[in-house]
Amino acid sequence: QHLLFRFASRNQRISICLISQENCTMASALASTTHISNVRTLRAARPLRSTSGARARRGPIAVAVASKGLTMRTIKAQKLTKEAFAPFGQVCEWQEDMKAFDEDDAQLDLTQGTPRFYIMRIPAKGLEFKNITHHKAVTQCLGGLGEKSWYMCVAESTVETPSEENMSVFEIPPGLFVKMNKGTWHAGPLFSEPDHIDFYNLELKDTNIVDHHNHFFTQEEVKSYFKIVTDDEQQ
Secondary structure: EOOOOOOEOOOOOOOHHHHHHHOOOOOOOOOOHHEEEEEEEEEOOOOEEOOOEEEEEOOOOEEEEEOOOOOEEEEEEHHHOOOOOOOOEEEOOOOOOOOOOOOOOOOOOOOOOOOOEEEEEEOOOOOOEEEEOOOOOOOOOEEOOOOEEEEEEOOOOOOOOOOOEEEEEEOOOOOEEEOOOOEEEEEEEEOOOOOOEEEEEEEEEHHHHHOEEEEOOOOOOOOEEEEEOOOHHHH
């Protein structure tokens, strides 16, 4: 279904885009391409019109607010290796059944609370990010389910202000997962396709509530966001 997007502006600083319930998944792609600062759901006062002339049914719509005046900075992705990722954590892969625990296993610290191991579904958001986060109390493991690579930007836990000089981006292929050390800064998982990827995630049950510490590049003196440059784009 194709919709007529309705745009409005105020003081030339924001734009509003309304998306029908059936197309709410398009909000993430729109956010990526127009640098939308937040996406929230509201109830439509009246149905939107489709290009086919049929009336879209009433229901929740996505309202996307886009900010302007941001400087785009690029950061180059690199291939994932155990050596390159070592300052940030570990790269873990398959092992033979019954192998004894050793240094190749994920070295975890889950002592500050109740562990939470779950599968989270992440929609495609493109390869741009405006903030980066870290967890002070727990290591974190992330791995993608499926056959597609994804990207993660990281910085060491000792970094006070993440920047181009101290951040690295890795392309993480299928069949591997990463364990991030306590305090490792990270932005992601990030990817442009498919529409979504399911990730298994090991952290604490309240990590996203009490241990989610962000740095916003949009709040720096030079307000900006980052775009990941992949090998395909460099060729």
